[in-house]
Amino acid sequence: MPQQLTLRVRPRLAAVAVLLLLAFVAATARTATAATPLTVAQAVATQNNSVQTVRGYIVGEPVATSTVNRSGFTDDLAVALADTAGETSTSKMVYVQLTTQWRSTWGLRTHPANLGKQVDVTGTLTAYFSHAGLKSPSAISAVGSTPNPTTTTTSPTSTTSTTTSPSPTGTATGPYDSTYYAPAIGKTGSALRASLHSIIRNQTVLTYDQVWEALKDTDQDPNNPNNVIEIYSGRSIARSDNGGGVDQWNREHVWAKSHGDFGTANGPGTDVHHLRPEDVTVNSTRGNLDFDNGGSPVAQCTGCLSDADSFQPRDAVKGDVARMILYMAIRYEGDDGWPNLEPDESVGNGTAPYIGKLSVLKAWSAGDPPDAFEKRRNQVIYDTWQHNRNPFVDHPEWVGAIWP
Known part of the structure; x- marks a missing residue:
């Protein structure tokens, strides 16, 4: 009788062990994914309208497709990120749109001291200024900082768009493109x-x-x-x-x-x-x-x-x-x-x-x-x-x- 009982229990224990192992592996994978932001180089190469977190240094204010101000900032509407704080090549930058809720904290005209800071930004990877971009950010935080409502917030009013960004060369995307335009x-x-x-x-x-x-x-x-x-x-x-x-x-x-x-x-x-x-x-x-x-x-x-x-x-x-x-x-x-x-x-x-x-x-x-x-x-x-x-x-x- 004890031998039969042992035979019944072991398969159940094995099954439970397998389930626990699978759960651990899945949780570990999720944690690793969530804890690893994209580099700027990866963001530049992944302009696919997905929502991602990108880590980089604020290196200037984009004002045109290939122009980034590193001083004399004109507005708080956007910042450029790069993988190194001294980067000057715009091809190695991603342009981040600063919607209204982020401008007073992260805009360079108001806060020029943000230049050189390393930040994590969550948003949609899509063209901005006809350049590799990160739009409609839902969260921005300084790397290594303690989150607070001023520096990092998930915006309650922000929406994530997965619509393909219109092409700067005029690819048809609008309701009047096949007629008026x-x-x-x-x-x-x-x-x-x-x-x-x-x-x-x-x-x-x-x-x-x-x-x-x-x-x-x-x-x-x-x-x-x-x-x-x-x-x-x-x-x-x-x-x-x-x-x-x-x-x-x-x-x-x-x-x-x-x-x-x-x-x-x-x-x-x-x-x-x-x-x-x-x-x-x-x-x-x-x-x-x-x-x-x-x-x-x-x-x-x-x-x-x-x-x-x-x-x-x-x-x-x-x-x-x-x-x-x-x-x-x-x-x-x-x-x-x-x-x-x-x-x-x-x-x-x-x-x-x-x-x-x-x-x-x-x-x-x-x-x-x-x-x-x-x-x-x-x-x-x-x-x-x-x-x-x-x-x-x-x-x-x-x-x-x-x-x-």
Whole structure:
């Protein structure tokens, strides 16, 4: 009897031992995977839209596909990581998008001392600035630090996208690519620019009076259809409270109408792709200033800065401003009786048909991608008012394809 009992128990013990061994192996594998971030070299080679943690040193601020500032930082919208703190080759870097919740802690303009720090960043491995990138980060922490809400957090509002990043050469990815943008798909550089100009110049031209009604529609407050949202201040104000009085809203030319001296005549002066509601006082402060970073706080416009030669809007609309300016440069090429508008690197353009700074505008566009409000606005303009689109709202990667 004892011998039979022993025979029954041993197989059960063996089975339990096997299960424990398998569980241990699986747990060990999971722990090893979780504890081993990718190197930057691995991240550069693994741009497959997967969510990964990457470890590297902060080596600068990316401002273009192959340009990284290592001093004189212009904004808090992105950082570049490398496997060594002294790396200068952009081909060995991964560009990290800093969405709103990370900018005040990790942005180099605000915290230049972050340069050289080793960090772990969790995000989506996909192109950024038409370069190997890590987007929509859900966690950032200094290596060796104790996690705290300031330095490392899993963002409760962040979402992970597995959508393939649009190609900088114009690969079809959008709903209008097989129709409206069909002639532009597959092109880049000057060919893409010329094609987009031919497409978007076909529009219904509004009068300056019609702009009032258009803006009441295009800039409607999504939480209150009786109001509009002012672009720089972000204030929600009654759509009927328009005019020239203090605390009313009026028609702001984002591309200042004196830059090219086109005024309010039908055409660039009435193109609602760059006309927005704004508080009368804030509109006056902006005047015809070029766009750049820095300055002193602007009254009635939280987050806005201004100095003698430039204006900086609040973070939430920096990309909107950039894409409006770049739309104007593509739409008005000097071949239809209007000035040839161009962005440049100056902040003293006067009445010349230029506006700056291009490098800053590109960084703003990359750091503040189109949101639901901007996309709806583009659609309403297309469907109801001008029947043309801002291509940089539909394809923000085309900014780098035209202005590398």
